[in-house]
Amino acid sequence: MALWMQISQQLPHLTNQTLNELYPDTFPIDVRHYLANWIEEQRWEDFDLDNAEQEPLARRLLDQMLELLHEVAFHNPNVVERVKLQHISRNMSVFQTQPMQLVRTVRDILRKERHLLGQPQMQPFQQIPAQINGTTQPPREASNHDVDALVLKVLDIQTCRQQIHQLQEELNWEKQEAEPMQGQNELDATHPDQVTKQNRITQLDYNYQVCAKKRVQLLQEAVCSLEQCQTRLIQRIKSWRWEQLRSTIGLAFDDNLVPLQTWCEQLLGVNSNLRQEVMLVKRDHGSAEHFHQLEENLNRLLQTLIQSSLVVEKQPPQVIKTQSKFSSSVRYLLGEKMAPGKPVVLKAQIITESQARNLGQGVIPTENVGELINSTAILEHNTASKSTCATFRNMSIRKIKRADRKGSESVTEEKFALLFTAEITITGCESPYIVQMISLPVVVIVHGSQENNAMATIIWDCAFSEPNRIPFVVPERVPWSQMCEALSSKFMSEVQTSRGLNGYNLHCLAQKIFDKDISGDFNNMPVSWAQFNKEVLPGRNFTFWQWFEGVIDLTKKCLKAYWSEGLIFGFIGKQHLHVILQNKPSGTFLLRFSDSEIGGITIAYVGPSESGGRKIQNIQPFTKKDLDSAGLGDRIRDISCISHVYPDLPKDEVFKKFYTVLSPPHPDGYLPFKLTTVVDPTQDQPFQISAPLPGGPFSPSYPVDPTVPQMYPPFYGENMDFIYHQ
Missing domain, CATH: 2.60.40.630 (STAT transcription factor, DNA-binding domain)
Structure with a gap:
């Protein structure tokens, strides 16, 4: 079946025309798939297609093929596949009148498959088995081939048993026929009929012993193959559970259990058939020790399958x-x-x-x-x-x-x-x-x-945690590279975005969790559980995870669209902030997550200093409560001291679609109002004021009173000493 294993990996890359030429209507690809092992074991190349004397052998192969198709269809739990195989089996009766044509067809298919595999353009498509935490996982298609091979082994055992039964009947008949002849010719041991009968009995007895030995050997091989196949099944079930566990941090997980259920049911059927065959062989040949061992192995496999x-x-x-x-x-x-x-x-x-x-x-x-x-x-x-x-x-x-x-x-x-x-x-x-x-x-x-x-x-x-661990053992420390993967996956999964954390973000997070400036390769630096969620961050009253989870929650509920479109820089340290903004003109800003407040986002921007130069300032963070009252887009629109989002994009072009459209006057005569965010760097007075919307029939003719109580202190964070002079 090695040839089919290789060619089946290439099928997705073949054109429909190639597939139709390779597998004609008279010999569909389904037959090639389900009988792969048997097909490749036959000696198709030994046939001389012009030799009519080989036609009975070709007809015998056709009969075996049809019988195998019937058996595969009978054991297939999928009703659609079962009916399809039965239909194919009936259509293949076209070869009954020309059995040598079947040989020609199969031989040509095998030759074309070998030729295809030899093509240079097919080499890049060789599949590499998937791995989970270093453990190679069997492809799901491989399970089908394993079970198909097992079903065929059971069919071989049943065929062998039937041959033994037939040989036993013939042997009994020949012995019965030979008894009168032995009485009549006991003085003439060289009587031709007696010699012929005796030779016939000897040959039948020899054939019987050969088949009996083959039957036991096939049983042993089938039980061994069943154990190997079941081991792969149980490993796949464990892998499914492992993937389910890892999906908690947002990693991909295929929760479809139908293939595993089919696999379990098929192995249960094979186990049942093999236990029946062992019972029959014990009946025919006595309860030898190796038969008892086979029975114990099958019972053990049955218990493991049921309990797994x-x-x-x-x-x-x-x-x-x-x-x-x-x-x-x-x-x-x-x-x-x-x-x-x-x-x-x-x-x-x-x-x-x-x-x-x-x-x-x-x-x-x-x-x-x-x-x-x-x-x-x-x-x-x-x-x-x-x-x-x-x-x-x-x-x-x-x-x-x-x-x-x-x-x-x-x-x-x-x-x-x-x-x-x-x-x-x-x-x-x-x-x-x-x-x-x-x-x-x-x-x-x-x-x-x-x-x-x-x-x-x-x-x-x-x-x-590691696969197949002792419940529920986890390491006390992990490399930063693993932490990066977990943080980015969790962030993307919770926010429901395809934009993960980039190198700048992860570098900032590393500096925060390690509490020091980091350069070079720090992927293997160990992060402890205590650093993750037991020890509070320096100068704060919360842990790293509490802070990071607050960012996730804010982004998920208020900032998903901004983050997904790359409008939020996100995680950035103060030093890096200075580096990227130091040469930018006044009004340039970026959005970063707050360091000092859980679940806050702040605007860092370049503004004028008292000495006529420029300095970087940070507006007090907006929390979920703030953004629920007025969205981030509206707040950016209202703040006049910021004009271009980093690196140099006009804010009204980038954030325009997030601006709230002004509401028309209310039909009952009330004026609609909006909340406006005001930041005045010269007076250190940011305001959030409520004002009637312009344009309504009841709009006041007087200006809005600027003495509305302020809702935020002027600027957030430490005093920024980095001042730029023009």
Whole structure:
């Protein structure tokens, strides 16, 4: 099947014309796909197409091909594919009158495939297996090939069993026929008929022994292949869970479970067929030790498959407040194979980190660490989606029992999980199986003020934990390069923007978290959990994460469009600010996130100094509350001392679409009004004033009183000593 594995990677890059020429209507690509292994094992090149004596052999290959197609269709869980394969099988009967034409067709296809792979232009399209944290992941297409190969192995075993049965019947018949002849000719051992019969019996017995040996060998190979395929399946399920965990920080995640469910169901079917074949071989050849070992291996694989097929499709929120409702859903990938009858009830309970670790050693939690209400749900099958799920719609944690904390550890650093448990019986299995799965780690809080710190714990866990870890171990320090990836991904995901953090932004963040000027390559500098969210920033009363999360929240709610269009410089330190603005004319400004206030954005601009030079000034930050009353675009329009956004774009061109359109007079006679932001550098007096809009029938003829109480102090931040003289 190696040839098909290579050519299938090139299919997306081939034109429709090439595909139609390669796979004619009489031999569709579906046949090439499903019977890839069998096709490549046959010796098509040995045929002499002009030799009529080889026609019976060609017809035998055609019969085998049609039989395999029927079997593949029968085992295919996809109804559409099943009907399609049956239709293809009927159409291929055209080769019944010309079996050598089938040989010619298949041989030409294989030759063309090899020729295509040899073309230089096909080399760049060779696929590289995907990796997750250094672990190579099997392509999803590979799983189909693995299962197809397994199905064909089972068919080979069944064919071999049928041949043995036929040989046994022939052998019994020949022995029965030979008994009278032996009585009549026992004095003449050289009697021709007796010699012929004896040779026939000897040959049949030899063929029987060969087939019996082959049958056992095929069984051993099939069980070994099943174990390898199932190992890849379980690794893929773990990878799905890992990707689900990483999606918390905004990384891509394909939540489609249909391919994994199909894979699980197919392997369950193969396991069932192989267990049946082992039972039959024990009946025919006795309970030898190696048969018993095969049976044990299959039972072990069956148990592992059944217990690995429970997944938390919709995770509970990873920060849960007591006395509040939340939901979750759990899916069983072998739901269609569950024994009918008694409903399967899934139970949820909350467990500690130490209890989650003990689960891996087979220890069932007995201590109740939290009171969880509405903690049971029935596994229900949805015929439309072919999924079997238990949905917990109104769960709530009434109370929680805290563990003894170490040192300065706070309650927002304590991780729990939900453990889902059910007793499931699979059709064809005598005993039920206990199936369990835990959720992603959760932090339980009792007050909304704890949410920010709890989310920091979750972000650190999801961003920096290793695959297949012991629950819920995380490193104490990580390289800055990993922190960069996590911060940028989380920012983009929360704001719902395609614009991430650039090098300037990340350099500024590094200087902030390390509290020092940084130059050169600092990607491998370690960042500790304490620096992330335990130690407050120098001169502030908040941590790095609390400040960064405030920026995310402000951008998400008030500044998404500005950020996405690149109008906000964002994270920039004071020194870098001086460097890029020092040669700019007065009125040049940029938008930066506040250093001293959580969730604030400020305008830094070049203005005149008292000595006639220029200096950089910072207007007091606007918070969400400020921007809710008047948007950032309107405030930029109103401030007369700024004219060009960095580097040199006129503000009225760039921000015009964000300006609020003036409202017409109200029909009841009231004058509409607007809030206007005023910054007067000469008087150090910024104003936010309310004034009637011009143009209405009741507009006053007098000027607006400039003595309206000010809402902001004049300028924000430290005194900027950097003054530029003209």
